[in-house]
Amino acid sequence: MFSELALTTSEALRAMERLLGVAVALQALELLLVRDALSETGVFRWSILRREFAALPWLLRTLLDGVLSYRTFSLLLVLELVAALLLACYPHPLLAPFLLLTTLLVCIRFRGTYNGGADSMTVVLLISLSLSRSSSSPLLARAGLAYAAGQLTLSYCVAGLSKLRDPSWRSGTALTELLSLPQYGARALRASGRLSGRLGLLGCWLVVAFECAFALAWLDARLCLVLLLVAFCFHLANARLLGLNRFVWAWLAAYPALLYWSLRLQA
Amino acid sequence: MIVYVALLVLLSLTLLGAHQALSGAGGPRSRAWVSLRVLLPSWRFFDRPTAPLVLSVRTASEAGVWSAFEPLLQATGGGLTTLLVNARGNLHLAYHQLSEQLVSDLSVLSTDDAEAARALVSYELVLALVRSSLAARATGTRFQFRLRSEARAGEPAQELMTSELHVL
Numbered sequence: 001m002f003s004e005l006a007l008t009t010s011e012a013l014r015a016m017e018r019l020l021g022v023a024v025a026l027q028a029l030e031l032l033l034v035r036d037a038l039s040e041t042g043v044f045r046w047s048i049l050r051r052e053f054a055a056l057p058w059l060l061r062t063l064l065d066g067v068l069s070y071r072t073f074s075l076l077l078v079l080e081l082v083a084a085l086l087l088a089c090y091p092h093p094l095l096a097p098f099l100l101l102t103t104l105l106v107c108i109r110f111r112g113t114y115n116g117g118a119d120s121m122t123v124v125l126l127i128s129l130s131l132s133r134s135s136s137s138p139l140l141a142r143a144g145l146a147y148a149a150g151q152l153t154l155s156y157c158v159a160g161l162s163k164l165r166d167p168s169w170r171s172g173t174a175l176t177e178l179l180s181l182p183q184y185g186a187r188a189l190r191a192s193g194r195l196s197g198r199l200g201l202l203g204c205w206l207v208v209a210f211e212c213a214f215a216l217a218w219l220d221a222r223l224c225l226v227l228l229l230v231a232f233c234f235h236l237a238n239a240r241l242l243g244l245n246r247f248v249w250a251w252l253a254a255y256p257a258l259l260y261w262s263l264r265l266q267a
Numbered sequence: 268m269i270v271y272v273a274l275l276v277l278l279s280l281t282l283l284g285a286h287q288a289l290s291g292a293g294g295p296r297s298r299a300w301v302s303l304r305v306l307l308p309s310w311r312f313f314d315r316p317t318a319p320l321v322l323s324v325r326t327a328s329e330a331g332v333w334s335a336f337e338p339l340l341q342a343t344g345g346g347l348t349t350l351l352v353n354a355r356g357n358l359h360l361a362y363h364q365l366s367e368q369l370v371s372d373l374s375v376l377s378t379d380d381a382e383a384a385r386a387l388v389s390y391e392l393v394l395a396l397v398r399s400s401l402a403a404r405a406t407g408t409r410f411q412f413r414l415r416s417e418a419r420a421g422e423p424a425q426e427l428m429t430s431e432l433h434v435l
Contacts, residue, residue, distance in 0.1 A: 026352060033354035043362065043399055048391045107305045111368065111388075115357055120308035127277070131270055140270060147274045154281060155310045162314035168420075169314075177316035177419060183363040185342025236350070243342075243356035245349055 005221060005263060009141045012260035013132055014091065016148070016253055020125050021088025023249035024099055027122070028081035030246075031106070031114070035077070039070045044110065046070060052111065068109050076102055096129035117155070118246035124151045125253055148257035153215050155251075156231070160211025169208055172201025179241065188241045210234065217262055224262035228255050280307050318416035318425075322366045324397050327409040336413050339400055340366075362396055366414055369393050370427055381431055394433065401435055408435040 007015075031038070038044045046069045053061055066072060080102040087095040103122055106114060113119040125148055132144030168174040178184075179192035195203055210230060217224035232252060239245040323336035340362055343355050369389040376383050384390055397412045404410075411430050418424040 030352055030354040030357055033352070034358045037358055041399075043365070043392060043396045045395060048388060048395065051391075052388050104303075104305070108303075110361065112304050114361055116364075117308060117310065117312060120305050120310075123305050124308065131274065134270075143271055143274055147278060150278050151281065151308070154278075155308070158310040159312045159314065162311045166315050168316050173420060174313070174316050178313055180319070181317075182319050182321055182338070182417075183340065183342060183360060185344055187344060239350050239353075243345070243349065243353055243360065245351065245353045246357065248350065 015256035019253035024084035156214035
């Protein structure tokens, strides 16, 4: 089964575009659904947020006022939604750079990120796709895929290594503490109650071991597929327990890049 | 060639940031960096479980009697559809992030000056959050909000800030 598995450069890029198109479309849709929170009667009102850019030159401030105030920002989100759907269905080389710009503007509007790592991974993949599609050079396309695959690997390994340094992950209490944080709600709290003692210790070490071992995906395509499958289930569990649904789609969109390179290195 | 170098630089900077994070060498960050941090991810997810941070609010009755502090942000559950679209859940997380940003901004203030705290953008945003949650109350209602880290293993609960009085 695995010996027949093959992925060309253009297939890998196309798969990334489809998945990332869905991811960004869902992100834009979510913000449109809660756009009241961005209005001048909501919490994230531009009249407060704009003060952080007071030190910028006048021209830049005027530009940001024009783009990030409520009405134009809502329009920007609609355009982002349309462009993301187009990326998923009818790709064009200008779509990824446009979505990169809108995603960066969303991040600036929310003082860095709206949804933490999911925004970072989205930006990484949009940079990768923008470069890969900027010319017909296969070398450039492969470089873009390598960048995405490299960042994907770092995302797991750095997370694993930094957890390994923390005593609460090593002693097995971290998962319980994490799941009982008030921002994650009742479902996570119930799971936290079930993860005490040995089960908690096992859970912590499984997470750390999986994240640290993720770099092995580069060595063997079969192992890469297995690790990607485990990673996908890991993100689904996080989405269900912690509400981090954006991570599922953003990370899923990066998987074709790693699979492409794993297959290529094996070949 | 420039593109390859740029990609390598981005990857290296991510690695460098990750390395600094791993060695605990992070310093105070300027607002410009924070706005663009999305370009250089640290990828340190949940590396150190933090103490539960609770934003709560209390209001005064017309007779001037204060209620107890009540938690403001209640997480919403959701069905399987939240795997696709979780607009309310992610907004809730963004609201919680505001409280964390306020705590972080307060920690770098050199003085215990209420005026300086009041001038922080993060304070204004949390205030807007509190006001929007009290929108159903009568105009003129007086209120205060509080940020408190709850007790966790080996660490007692700690009151991080209590706001001045505000009026709806």
